Amino acid sequence: MSAPTQAAVTDARAAAAEPVVLLDDVRRVYPGYPPVRALDGVSLRIDPGELVGIVGPSGSGKTTMLNILGTLDRADAGLVRIDGHDVSKLNDRRLSAIRSRRIGFVFQQFFLVPEVSALENVADGLLYTGMRQRQRRARAREMLERVGLADRAHHKPNELSGGQRQRVAVARALVGRPPLLLADEPTGALDSVSGAAVLELLHDLRDTGTTIVIITHDRAVADELPRQVHLLDGKIESDQRSEQT
Amino acid sequence: MNASTPAPSRLLPRDTLRVAFSGLRTRPLRAVLSALGIAVGIAAMVAVLGISASSREQVNEQLRQLGTNLLTVTPGQQLLGGDAKLPEDSVDMVARIGPVRAVSAIGTVADASVYRNQHIPEQQTNGLAVNAARTDLLDTVSGTVASGRWLDDALAAYPTVVLGADAAERLGISQTDGSVQVWLGSEWFTVIGILDPIPLAPELNSSVLIGWRVAEDLLGLDGSPTTIYERSIESAVKDVRAVLPATVNPDAPEEVVVSRPSDALAAQAAANETLTALLLALGGVALLVGGIGVANTMVIAVLERRSAIGLRRALGATRAHIRRQFLGESVLLAGLGGIGGAVLGGIATAAFASSRDWPVALPLWVLGGAAAATIFVGAIAGAYPATRAARMSPTAALSTV
Ligand SMILES: Nc1ncnc2c1ncn2[C@@H]1O[C@H](COP(=O)(O)OP(=O)(O)OP(=O)(O)O)[C@@H](O)[C@H]1O
Numbered sequence: 322m323s324a325p326t327q328a329a330v331t332d333a334r335a336a337a338a339e340p341v342v343l344l345d346d347v348r349r350v351y352p353g354y355p356p357v358r359a360l361d362g363v364s365l366r367i368d369p370g371e372l373v374g375i376v377g378p379s380g381s382g383k384t385t386m387l388n389i390l391g392t393l394d395r396a397d398a399g400l401v402r403i404d405g406h407d408v409s410k411l412n413d414r415r416l417s418a419i420r421s422r423r424i425g426f427v428f429q430q431f432f433l434v435p436e437v438s439a440l441e442n443v444a445d446g447l448l449y450t451g452m453r454q455r456q457r458r459a460r461a462r463e464m465l466e467r468v469g470l471a472d473r474a475h476h477k478p479n480e481l482s483g484g485q486r487q488r489v490a491v492a493r494a495l496v497g498r499p500p501l502l503l504a505d506e507p508t509g510a511l512d513s514v515s516g517a518a519v520l521e522l523l524h525d526l527r528d529t530g531t532t533i534v535i536i537t538h539d540r541a542v543a544d545e546l547p548r549q550v551h552l553l554d555g556k557i558e559s560d561q562r563s564e565q566t
Numbered sequence: 567m568n569a570s571t572p573a574p575s576r577l578l579p580r581d582t583l584r585v586a587f588s589g590l591r592t593r594p595l596r597a598v599l600s601a602l603g604i605a606v607g608i609a610a611m612v613a614v615l616g617i618s619a620s621s622r623e624q625v626n627e628q629l630r631q632l633g634t635n636l637l638t639v640t641p642g643q644q645l646l647g648g649d650a651k652l653p654e655d656s657v658d659m660v661a662r663i664g665p666v667r668a669v670s671a672i673g674t675v676a677d678a679s680v681y682r683n684q685h686i687p688e689q690q691t692n693g694l695a696v697n698a699a700r701t702d703l704l705d706t707v708s709g710t711v712a713s714g715r716w717l718d719d720a721l722a723a724y725p726t727v728v729l730g731a732d733a734a735e736r737l738g739i740s741q742t743d744g745s746v747q748v749w750l751g752s753e754w755f756t757v758i759g760i761l762d763p764i765p766l767a768p769e770l771n772s773s774v775l776i777g778w779r780v781a782e783d784l785l786g787l788d789g790s791p792t793t794i795y796e797r798s799i800e801s802a803v804k805d806v807r808a809v810l811p812a813t814v815n816p817d818a819p820e821e822v823v824v825s826r827p828s829d830a831l832a833a834q835a836a837a838n839e840t841l842t843a844l845l846l847a848l849g850g851v852a853l854l855v856g857g858i859g860v861a862n863t864m865v866i867a868v869l870e871r872r873s874a875i876g877l878r879r880a881l882g883a884t885r886a887h888i889r890r891q892f893l894g895e896s897v898l899l900a901g902l903g904g905i906g907g908a909v910l911g912g913i914a915t916a917a918f919a920s921s922r923d924w925p926v927a928l929p930l931w932v933l934g935g936a937a938a939a940t941i942f943v944g945a946i947a948g949a950y951p952a953t954r955a956a957r958m959s960p961t962a963a964l965s966t967v
């Protein structure tokens with residue numbers, strides 16, 4: 322099969338399929354004096370397999386948006402559909418189910434458990450799926466291999482470099498093979514070289530069909546991504562697709 | 567993508583335990599210290615109950631050995647206030663009651679005292695009673711000779727004396743080879759034996775015992791006994807007790823006092839129960855304080871681990887999973903203390919009991935109760951922190967670094 326045909330097929334499927342993320346006029350206001358309109362009428366559609374960057378200056382509402390996409394927070398108004406579910410209609414158990422099986426998170430501060438090895442940290446990504454420990458470890462080992470850290474499996478986080486830690490965190494986010502990966506400033510705590518390595522890893526993952534949303538305030542990072550959503554003061558300023566991937 | 571509901575989040579019970587335990591491992595010293603609070607409380611309660619059970623077991627064992635069929639008969643008060651006396655033939659009368667198997671008696675030699683030598687002034691009495699004993703006394707009260715010999719028919723006619731355990735100690739006598747004499751009344755009596763303590767007739771421990779004939783001949787004892795000891799068939803003790811007063815003194819049965827020494831022993835054990843309850847309450851207070859320590863530790867743990875809670879929520883933990891994690895951690899923490907406390911309490915019980923030559927008794931219900939108390943305290947102590955952890959919003963938890 323030639324490359325253009327492949328792309329056409331993907332586009333056709335994407336148009337027909339349910340979007341992974343669908344936001345319609347979403348608002349999130351933090352109460353206070355004065356109240357902060359962190360998201361102020363955001364509408365966004367992200368289809369399966371997309372790699373999207375959400376860019377904006379500090380305080381523009383990026384983290385707020387990611388929390389809502391990740392069902393960690395609820396919108397005050399508007400429609401939020403994640404993985405085909407109207408989030409406002411789901412209780413804590415159902416939302417947790419979506420997080421455990423359909424969404425992977427990567428945070429700027431990694432949030433690794435310092436007392437246990439890289440392998441255990443990655444295996445924790447499957448903890449709430451009810452899978453047995455032995456199987457979780459086997460999957461974690463595979464995943465560590467994929468992020469290039471097979472030889473660091475038994476190191477604790479403080480024995481790893483920042484870039485390696487973030488790769489462990491990425492492995493943990495992906496070990497459950499979620500259709501949606503959300504990353505909040507994944508390179509924010511890293512130098513440019515290790516940051517580039519992590520981004521490259523995320524790029525590579527696109528081949529698996531995983532939908533990836535990367536939040537960043539770094540335009541250089543965003544420019545590398547095929548689609549960039551610009552946020553400013555809680556509103557979408559622009560939504561661009563660049564031709565080169 | 568499909569809109570079918572994903573399978574619910576699941577945390578296997580084994581993993582709940584694992585997660586709870588890993589929480590403790592992050593701060594081992596703190597875990598040990600707060601478990602120690604529980605351990606002290608549980609140890610106190612287990613030791614108190616264990617020691618009281620051992621003491622009860624000791625009394626029971628003693629009663630099994632000594633029998634509960636011994637009755638004593640003593641003269642009471644006369645209607646008009648004077649001291650009553652038992653008739654001289656009362657021992658024979660008691661022996662005639664059907665179920666009676668053994669009967670014996672002592673007669674107190676009034677105003678006789680015993681001294682190491684004749685130079686001690688007479689006013690300086692030492693509180694030792696001088697009693698004439700029938701030769702069958704020792705068997706009837708299940709007494710045993712610690713050293714030397716007991717009075718037999720031949721010796722009872724001579725100025726010989728057998729000392730009760732306390733009497734021997736107070737007089738400072740341990741030789742029973744005939745080389746030691748005591749000054750009794752106005753005669754020298756040769757010490758021929760020393761008795762072991764007699765649990766059912768403690769009054770004999772502080773007595774010096776001489777033969778009945780000698781007492782009558784040398785010290786002017788009249789024939790009336792001061793205490794009659796009687797054993798009957800176990801099942802007939804009640805009936806015998808009922809007929810004893812009228813048998814002993816048909817003219818004035820109301821002047822006769824009958825008692826059962828084994829009751830006194832059992833009552834003594836029961837009296838300790840009040841003390842046990844008090845100590846148990848103290849142990850309970852210690853446990854409560856330990857529980858507060860655990861609650862405090864858990865509150866701090868929840869605050870410290872906010873971002874870890876946020877992470878777990880992002881990984882798919884439900885509120886219930888978070889609550890279970892911290893409840894489990896609290897119960898584990900208390901349980902650790904409970905196990906330590908039970909072991910400490912068991913050791914204390916064993917040490918105390920064996921120091922007194924008691925059998926060691928630690929009933930299963932005590933250990934079961936300790937386990938239940940521990941789990942209860944752990945659950946109560948963890949309830950509030952666990953609820954707080956579960957209620958924490960994931961975004962707030964994650965935004966703390
Ligand atoms: N819990 C909160 N309570 C009140 N205001 C909040 C809260 N969280 C965020 N905000 C406000 O909402 C706005 C958007 O915050 P958000 O964290 O989404 O920004 P951001 O784009 O992620 O910024 P940064 O790049 O600095 O991380 C900001 O003005 C912030 O002050």
Ligand SMILES: [Mg+2]
Nearest residue numbers: 383384385505
């Ligand atoms: Mg942010």
